[in-house]
Amino acid sequence: MLRVTELTLPLHHPPEALAAAVCKRLRITPRELVRHVVARRAHDARDKTDIRLVYSVDVNVKDEAAVLARFRKDRNITQTPDTRYRFVAQASAVPTRRPVVIGTGPCGLFAGLILAQMGFRPIILDRGKVVRERTKDTWSLWRRSVLDPESNVQFGEGGAGTFSDGKLYSRIKDTRHLDRKVLTEFVKAGAPPEILTEAHPHIGTFRLVTMVESMRATVEALGGEYRFQTRVDGIDIATDSTGERRVRGLHLHTGDYLEADHVVLAIGHSARDTFAMLHAAGVHVEAKPFSIGVRIEHPQSWIDKSRFGADAGNAILGAAEYHISHHCKNGRTVYSFCMCPGGTVVAATSEEGRVATNGMSQYSRNERNANSGLVVAIDPARDYPGDPLAGIALQRHWESAAYVAGGSSYKAPAQRLGDFLAGRPSETLGVVTPSYRPGVHMTDLAQCLPDFAVKAMREALPVFGRQIPGYDHPDVVMTGVETRTSSPVRFTRGDDFQSLNTIGLFPAGEGAGYAGGILSAAVDGIKVAEAVGLSLAAASGQRGRPCPA
Numbered sequence: 001m002l003r004v005t006e007l008t009l010p011l012h013h014p015p016e017a018l019a020a021a022v023c024k025r026l027r028i029t030p031r032e033l034v035r036h037v038v039a040r041r042a043h044d045a046r047d048k049t050d051i052r053l054v055y056s057v058d059v060n061v062k063d064e065a066a067v068l069a070r071f072r073k074d075r076n077i078t079q080t081p082d083t084r085y086r087f088v089a090q091a092s093a094v095p096t097r098r099p100v101v102i103g104t105g106p107c108g109l110f111a112g113l114i115l116a117q118m119g120f121r122p123i124i125l126d127r128g129k130v131v132r133e134r135t136k137d138t139w140s141l142w143r144r145s146v147l148d149p150e151s152n153v154q155f156g157e158g159g160a161g162t163f164s165d166g167k168l169y170s171r172i173k174d175t176r177h178l179d180r181k182v183l184t185e186f187v188k189a190g191a192p193p194e195i196l197t198e199a200h201p202h203i204g205t206f207r208l209v210t211m212v213e214s215m216r217a218t219v220e221a222l223g224g225e226y227r228f229q230t231r232v233d234g235i236d237i238a239t240d241s242t243g244e245r246r247v248r249g250l251h252l253h254t255g256d257y258l259e260a261d262h263v264v265l266a267i268g269h270s271a272r273d274t275f276a277m278l279h280a281a282g283v284h285v286e287a288k289p290f291s292i293g294v295r296i297e298h299p300q301s302w303i304d305k306s307r308f309g310a311d312a313g314n315a316i317l318g319a320a321e322y323h324i325s326h327h328c329k330n331g332r333t334v335y336s337f338c339m340c341p342g343g344t345v346v347a348a349t350s351e352e353g354r355v356a357t358n359g360m361s362q363y364s365r366n367e368r369n370a371n372s373g374l375v376v377a378i379d380p381a382r383d384y385p386g387d388p389l390a391g392i393a394l395q396r397h398w399e400s401a402a403y404v405a406g407g408s409s410y411k412a413p414a415q416r417l418g419d420f421l422a423g424r425p426s427e428t429l430g431v432v433t434p435s436y437r438p439g440v441h442m443t444d445l446a447q448c449l450p451d452f453a454v455k456a457m458r459e460a461l462p463v464f465g466r467q468i469p470g471y472d473h474p475d476v477v478m479t480g481v482e483t484r485t486s487s488p489v490r491f492t493r494g495d496d497f498q499s500l501n502t503i504g505l506f507p508a509g510e511g512a513g514y515a516g517g518i519l520s521a522a523v524d525g526i527k528v529a530e531a532v533g534l535s536l537a538a539a540s541g542q543r544g545r546p547c548p549a
């Protein structure tokens with residue numbers, strides 16, 4: 001089978017045009033084309049008066065060798081890559097101490113799945129609840145301002161990605177096609193098949209809920225064991241005769257002790273108390289950059305029109321997205337983060353007396369507004385030096401300030417963009433209605449953001465308005481604060497995926513500082529599970545092949 005890439009057709013092309021384009025590109029007759037299947041479809045809207053669809057197509061032809069010889073120097077005509085997943089190890093017996101995965105977000109979910117598929121019967125812990133119960137608790141915050149610190153947008157089955165846009169694309173370099181394994185497992189669990197071909201696939205919250213349940217059932221059927229509402233409050237580390245630190249077990253908040261010598265740390269970017277516990281136990285940790293800012297909302301129709309022109313609303317194009325950034329005079333970079341077309345802004349705090357925001361979309365992306373993080377990059381050396389946990393303190397400071405600015409409730413502080421640029425508090429809304437749950441309090445966002453962030457955002461907004469007409473409309477709503485863009489720490493690991501100074505501890509995913517988003521976290525979970533599987537196989541005298549990083 002051959003793969004033909006960069007096939008470009010008009011947005012409104014008839015179905016038969018794709019086969020004709022394949023034949024023309026390969027210089028073959030229609031009779032020589034046996035079969036063709038779309039491998040990937042994207043769109044090019046740089047010229048909104050002539051939007052094009054860009055295809056990668058897998059094709060069977062009658063004389064593949066002749067076609068390949070004809071185009072041997074053409075990088076857009078190659079053999080179709082083999083994207084099948086191959087396990088690196090297989091258990092011949094369940095280990096005496098079963099591997100433990102802490103966390104059931106995308107990283108922990110796939111670490112547990114791969115370990116189960118390799119036959120290692122993992123034990124999977126999560127401080128939160130199963131996804132259905134967790135959803136009810138999350139809605140309690142959004143509808144009634146009642147927060148459960150152990151069951152919310154951040155904690156519980158599915159992780160923070162469950163309440164998001166469900167984007168399934170990233171910038172990771174993945175030569176082993178592990179992303180394909182992730183997408184394939186998602187489709188098995190109930191995701192729409194088009195995520196396998198769309199350039200920018202997404203799922204949405206409601207579908208993610210049922211998929212997470214299906215994948216849990218798969219892991220359990222393979223011998224895996226889930227323990228929800230089980231927080232890890234301590235880690236038992238012993239020094240062996242060679243002076244090496246090794247994991248021996250976990251202290252659970254229930255008072256139980258779980259023996260373990262292979263622990264996957266997939267705790268997510270908001271497990272602040274667990275970060276502190278691990279730091280106190282001497283696990284190697286360092287501060288990591290993250291960003292801070294607000295959620296900004298525009299009517300989705302404005303974004304669609306600015307991006308797609310007369311084709312706004314086209315079903316193939318869907319709701320328009322954007323990605324923008326600006327490097328400011330004060331040395332800061334302002335950029336869009338986690339853009340949610342046709343979505344809502346939601347309460348994402350996990351701690352009492354604090355306000356944090358996030359964006360969420362359903363699969364349909366048909367809500368009134370588009371929202372995105374409008375955030376400013378910050379750096380440990382410049383903004384919180386000296387203490388690896390100082391970024392957490394910074395996040396908490398501004399989340400507490402947002403709580404006060406919002407009226408000392410879980411309402412979020414909000415401001416019209418025009419008032420923000422003018423440096424005056426907002427008192428009323430304009431034509432843009434905020435979507436944040438459980439509601440907003442109009443005020444001055446400068447009181448709950450660092451001065452450097454306010455200055456940078458005021459410089460960037462008019463620039464973005466020139467790039468996207470209407471972006472800096474004075475009635476656009478900004479809601480604070482966005483602080484959970486990524487983990488503020490990194491639990492540094494070596495080439496074997498184990499902690500630099502603690503054997504048997506495998507930091508993984510976004511919370512450990514090695515991923516950003518659902519897909520990259522899931523891929524990292526696979527890599528770490530492979531490393532655990534190889535280590536377990538070696539300990540039992542089995543053979544496995546090396547696990548590429």
